[in-house]
Amino acid sequence: MKATGIVRRIDDLGRVVIPKEIRRTLKIREGMPMEIFTDVAGEVILKKYSPxxxxxxxxxxxxxxxxxxxxxxxxxxxxxxxxxxxxxxxxxxxxxxxxxxxxxxxxxxxxxxxxxxxxxxxxxxxxxxxxxxxxxxxxxxxxxxxxxxxxxxxxxxxxxxxxxxxxxxxxxxxxxxxx
Missing domain, CATH: 3.30.450.40 (GAF domain)
Incomplete structure (x- = not known):
């Protein structure tokens, strides 16, 4: 994994905002489905979902x-x-x-x-x-x-x-x- 140095807080509805720079770089657009993974180390991983x-x-x-x-x-x-x-x-x-x-x-x-x-x-x-x-x-x-x-x-x-x-x-x- 690559560290970005960006830290975001979770809001009261459990949401986290993905910074605009990262969305642009990874071509993540509004409404795009994301798949959520977890691992044994407690990491949460978001991945673009591909049907x-x-x-x-x-x-x-x-x-x-x-x-x-x-x-x-x-x-x-x-x-x-x-x-x-x-x-x-x-x-x-x-x-x-x-x-x-x-x-x-x-x-x-x-x-x-x-x-x-x-x-x-x-x-x-x-x-x-x-x-x-x-x-x-x-x-x-x-x-x-x-x-x-x-x-x-x-x-x-x-x-x-x-x-x-x-x-x-x-x-x-x-x-x-x-x-």
Whole structure:
């Protein structure tokens, strides 16, 4: 853990204010759900809650299915990090923070399909790129995205069937979050 030097008091309703500088740095917005953990040392830990992260096993199974159907590596991310990967880049991508380019695309609720050599960088510190990105949206809020990745051994062009498969995956995960 990193000390900030900031001390806050608990008010009479049990609330603690997270300083604006920390909220800005960690991209914590008003209304964002937070998960609360405790440990044996008596520490209270706040973590941004990711409903997509809760479905990581389902997301991983769907990513494996996309690899089989499309021949492309596949990944699923929440709004912060890559939560599931299937295909050759698994170890280097899993749990990496999403790139600013992918974050901007997903937050705008836009899908992306490559038309030629254009791609979207997907994770910070890794040169992996996506050929297709479909946002996972639940009750009007962006929860993450499903991606088909560019790879050395994958087909050079994205077929319409592959595009429909990744779109279906995003729609399926969206419905699962609404249930």
């Amino acid at each position: 997509v992260g809760e479905m990581s096993q389902l997301a991983a199974a769907y990513a494996e299915t996309l690899v089989t159907l499309t021949g492309h590596a596949a990944a699923v991310c929440d709004t912060e990090q890559i939560i599931a990967v299937a295909g050759p880049a698994k170890k280097e991508l899993l749990h990496r923070p999403v790139s600013p380019q992918l974050d901007e695309l997903v937050q705008s609720k836009k899908s992306f399909l490559t038309t030629s050599d254009n791609t979207v960088l997907i994770a910070q510190g890794v040169p992996a790129a996506a050929l297709a990105v479909y946002p996972v949206i639940s009750v009007g809020d962006v929860m993450g995205a499903v991606l088909l990745l560019k790879g050395e051994k994958s087909p050079a062009r994205l077929s319409s069937e592959a595009a429909e498969s990744v779109k279906a995956a995003a729609m399926f995960l969206s419905r699962q979050l609404e249930a």
